Amino acid sequence: MSTLPPLPALRSFEAVSRLGSITLAADELHVTHSAISQQIKQLEEWLGVALFTREGRGLKLSEDGRLYALQIRIGLGEITEATRLVRARPRVDEVVVAVLPSFGLHWLLPRLPRFYARHPRYRVSLRASLDIQDLRQGLVDIGVRMGQGGWEGLAQKRLFDDELVAVASPAFNGGRLPQTAQEVVSGPIVRTVESWLPWCNAAGVAEPGNHALWINDSNLVLEAVRLGMGVALERRSLVHGALQRGDLVQLTDIRVPYPYPHWLVWPQRESSHTKQQDFSTWIEEEIASYLTELPPSA
Template sequence: MLAPRRFLPSIASLRALEALDRLGSATAVAEELNQTQSAVSRQLQALETQLGTALIIRDRKKMRLTPAAQDYVTEVRAALQKIAQASVKLQVNPEGGSLNLAILPTFGMRWLVPRLADFARLHPEVTINMATRLERFNFAQEPFDAAIHYGKPDWPGTGYLRLLDEQVLPVCAPGLIAGETIAHPRDLLSFPLLQIQTRPYAWGQWFASYGVQAQGITGTLYDQFSTITQVAIHGLGIALLPDYLAQPELQSGRLVAAYGTATRSLGSYYLIWPQEKSRNKSLRLFRDWLAGQVELEDGLPR
């Protein structure tokens, strides 16, 4: 059951308040909402009357929100965003069955996307919309139902499914180590070590797994594995790549292992979703399908 009408202001008045918080003047609000300034003022006054509290400090021609109104509009903005997201999903797929998914760019393109044809064959009624995100985000403020995440399943208020553990391997162009003797992991310290933004401690962890204390590792920094792979192929340094990403380049001969075999990193890949979305039918279908893909993956030699 919804709250009483007096606690449910009109969308128009809430949009006016939200815009005033961002823009700082009724004139700017009127321009953004394509209304007259007097119409905006009436909506704001009606909102104050309905809620029975002052929301706006009016100082001559300037208007600003009270501290309480600023807290209020933060929640209102999130609610308006959710309404907009629901409307877009309905418009894109009026029959229902869409899933908005945030993916890590390289993992999404190299591991997930090649498998999606199977999901589409099994569940043609579900449309999956994907966008890339490298950093964590707030589900309440982003238009996503779920996300592919690397690290640990420690997002508050979420459920998760482990997809696979990450195994990494130091790789480089053949010419970079031609004629060099690499008998121990510490020998790699004499080469440029390429760094990935999302794994700032990856090299330190890799050396530590071999008992090497490597302090102050430096090297050029990149934001995506696709970029760092190309940099390694062109002989600019050694990259620590996930094995699923390195394997095609190793098979083609464009990259070679700089030392050893793939080793377990400290993070894993997960599907993460807000608890309130747990019963979403499209999410359940996708999650169950992914679980089957993970079982197949775990049965393969690595």
């Protein structure tokens, strides 16, 4: 005899023990009332113990049933999570990329059609998150991060250094845009997590004190600026496309280094090696092209 009870019987028992009703359990599992009753009877016979006591038309967990239900719930939860992790692992024809939402939206997404054109056999899944995802779990093939490098257990390659520039909508202030650094910091500012101090030091002006709005998400910042709500200091990589299209305007030539470079990071797994190499080669070429479009360093 197998030492493992039938899984349908365990699922039926867990549902009845949690919901306190055969009818509710049947509805949840999309089976008949009699099917649930039969599964419970089969499990009790298999175990040789009564899992429920009958009280009129209702059921009440016995002490053995209560203890068993606690362990079965844990076990089924672990099976569910293990199944989720296996199903979430990248497939052979899938490249799963972890990326910050802002970089994914404003830099990576517009360039992805060229990756598809070169590698039509792949489909790309972007896992956008503000949290640093653990790439060692096997759910992601490759990622783009900002930081100082040195992430444990990951191969990494420095992609490029970013910079901060002051931008506004062409329609900001009725089209009467700030012409000097002092005018930039004197107008309404959409404040972000980025410090104005390095930019102001480079410009020789005091930090702005008149902020119209404070936002901790770059995507919302750029939308607020596009709507003409103020001036913002943002990363070049996020505003480059909007500057080229004319949706935003760089207000002065002053720009300062961003302290956190962009990196390509990946877990070293044989099953993902070809995908990682293909994506790495492509994004490095895209970055080389992007860098040639930037204004020359002063």
